[in-house]
Amino acid sequence: MTVETPQIKDQLLDAALLHVPFDGWSEASFRAAIADIGADPAVARAACPRGATDLAVAFHQRGDSALKGAVQRADLGALRIRDRVARAVRLRLELAGDREVVRRGIALFSLPHLAPEGARLTWNTADAIWSALGDPSDDINWYTKRAILSGVYSSTVLYWLGDNSPESEATWAFLDRRIDDVMQFERVKAAANRNALFKTLFAGPLWLAGKVRAPSDAVQDNMPGRWAPPPQGSATEPGA
Template identity: 50%
Template sequence: MIEKEKMLEAAIANVPFDGWSDATLIAAAQDCDLTEDEARAMFPRGALDLALAYHRKGDEDMVARLNAADLKGMRFRDRIAAGVRYRLEVADKELVRKGMAFFALPQNAGDGAAALWATCGLIWETLGDNSTDLNWYTKRATLSAVYSSVVLFWLGDESEGNEATWAFLDRRIDDVMKIEKIKGQARDTALYKAFMSGPGKILDSIKAPGAPNPNYPGRWEPKDTGNKE
């Protein structure tokens, strides 16, 4: 694990010049006195795994900041805004800019979307969201749209302390809260209740993903043969 952290740190220094690429992977390996094969053993998909490792490191730093912050006096919409802000504050604009170009490639788009979804999921979960129904999806989808637009704004923001970005973030969060308010009001209407007791009842069957199936490929555990030493 320590070697992977050193590799990522070395890669980060090369990304501004070579982007998230095999050239960055090889340069990082050389900086860490590793062979290319040793580096690829740690990052089998090369630049893609490096870029995802950087993204996950940012997620971990964001969660640590959220857990350490005193958010008790904040409105929930401000807690969500804090999560997005913390995530951007632990990121480097140039590395994110290179990452946007990298994940825009068709072969990387799926992993990029999954990384974005995971980030927004972590914000909700860290702030205590325990929904397991359709709301699990709608909350993450809505925040993903907000987060994406804020990142694009942030990348072009030259205001002092990124103040323009934080103002833009507040406006977008306000839009989300308006949608949530409308959804809440709609649930109390006779039309909504009639829909949910009829054709909309199928929505009740939509559940959040459970724990990974232990029988999926990629997991191995020794089989108990019953033999005793």
């Protein structure tokens, strides 16, 4: 069987998912995936230098990538923002599929040397949820929304893993309670922002917070050390 190199990571991931519930995101699962698709081990290692760890990252990222389409199909525009967030979190969990695969991933990214990467993946999921919902924030709220949602999402995942209720009803009730807690915090924050004494006492920190901006998606091509291709028709092109 011949495996095309550009798609090998996706093919390895699909094959590994059959083994992860039993062997975890381990070397055994990675080797089994290589054998299942008939890949050249050297090519597989080039695509996934860390073996199953890279596949676990790819599995998580696959769910994040699929979320935007799932949110668009769900047509959440008529819902309140708190209900849109709750629905998007639910959709992301449903995209995760097999709970044992997720459980094994949490175990992997709980290891000390992989914990920072696990935190980064959770942050990226929170970002994917807010982005799919069309979050317009471009100031410090961009960061606080994602930080708060990271906590809500990670705690909901842990609850979901142990939930045996029909159709995960207990998980969705837990999620609603967490969202309600967040909304109470937002109401307190809004009230504080309207308080003249609060604004006076925290004028410095509030000024500094007002200078924070969301990261830009724009590529800065005028920075030193960056290479840009020559314009079309330039004399530096071969054959010019």
